[in-house]
Amino acid sequence: MKHSILILGGTAEARKLAERLAGDPRFVTELSLAGRTRAPAEQPVPVRIGGFGGPQGLAAYLGEKGISILIDATHPYAAQISRNAADAAMLADVPLVALRRLPWQRQAGDRWTEVDGVPQAVEALGSVPRKVFLTLGRQELLPFEAAPQHQYLVRSVDPVEPPLDIPHATYITSRGPFAETDEARLLRDHGIEVIVAKNSGGSASYGKIAAARAFGIETVLIRRPDLPDVPSAETIEDMLALLDGGLDHGPEPLK
Template identity: 60%
Template sequence: MTHRILILGGTTEARQLAGKLTRREGFSVTLSLAGRTESPVAQGVPVRTGGFGGAGGLAAYLREEHVHLLIDATHPYAARISANAAEAAQQAGVPILALRRPGWEPVAGDRWTLVDSVVEAAQALGAASRRVFLAIGRQEAGVFEAAPQHRYLIRSVDPVEPELAVLDAAYLLARGPFPEADERALLEKYGIDAVVSKNSGGDATYGKIAAARALGIEVIIVRRPPLPDIRSAETVDQLAAIVDHFFEPVAERGV
């Protein structure tokens, strides 16, 4: 029997998991991407691009494609997609697992200001003009038009369009990973005195956090949103092991 697995992706771990599972005999893996990135990294497995039309649309897809397992390996801040995934799995009667990388934790020397949203992050910058590094991607950069007194350095994979209606903004197009040494050089070059970041977790984008610590720069961290309470793992290997066990014949489980 071929086990059909749909992975909701958009993260490095999703791509790695898809590659690992597709090499398993008896697994047919499809990776779903929301399509928000104009030039996504090659995935190496069959890819479906675009939304499903909410939980109902995803549930219909799961039934029509006879999916045996749904895996939510989306970004930690894709709360709406994760909620839709959990609801769709329930509607379709399909098991669901999640791959959730752990968030960063502050260590000695960090100057973190924790906020609950990007809107609060803009407010937390204060009234006085600052040199701000926005490392939150392009989707919510426009929120900072409400704080036009600051000078912004904005990094994203795809261009911010339209550009921010502020007096001073510079734009960098780049895709991680971003080593600490490079991040430190960037912060120094632009005279940055505040970094705005989501708590994405992982090593690929931690360099800016470590660099800010070394330079004594404040980092405004947007807390993670609440996610559905479903069975999850923190690493690709852990989740792959769960999937292997999930599809083991009952007799092999000692039942």
């Protein structure tokens, strides 16, 4: 019997996991994307785009589609989606496992200022004008309008529309991964003095962290939110091993 898997995605790991599962005859896999990116990367399995309507809506979808395994492979900062997934899995009595990459760890030479959220990151920039590299999602940029004294370099996957109501901002659109050498060139060319980023973990966006360390540039790093305590895997290989060995509960053992 094939097992029907729904992956809540939006990360590079979700895509790679879907690619691995697409060729496995034991599974029928679907990938769900929130739809925040206008032109998402091509995916190796059927894709559903858009929200579910909270935990109840997701639970209903799991039942309608006969999903036997739910995988939360969303971004480490998508806390609300992860909470909805945990609640929906309980409501639908479907096993849930999360694919959660480890956060970056401070190394010698890192000049990190760790804060709990975007408003705190704005405050950490201080009142003295600085050249700031913002590497946050488009939906999280508005609070920086409260600090118009800085010069901002803003990088996002999609254009920031409308632009921020600040006098000094340069916008670039690009999709990772970003190599350290390219990030070093970007920081140097724009005279960046401080980076604002999330502790996303993984290798795709670590280049800016390594480049900042090499140049002695301060990084204002937003801490990860608390996530539901559910079974989890740190890597794709760990996740595949979990699926091979079977989850703690479910309609049938995975064989």
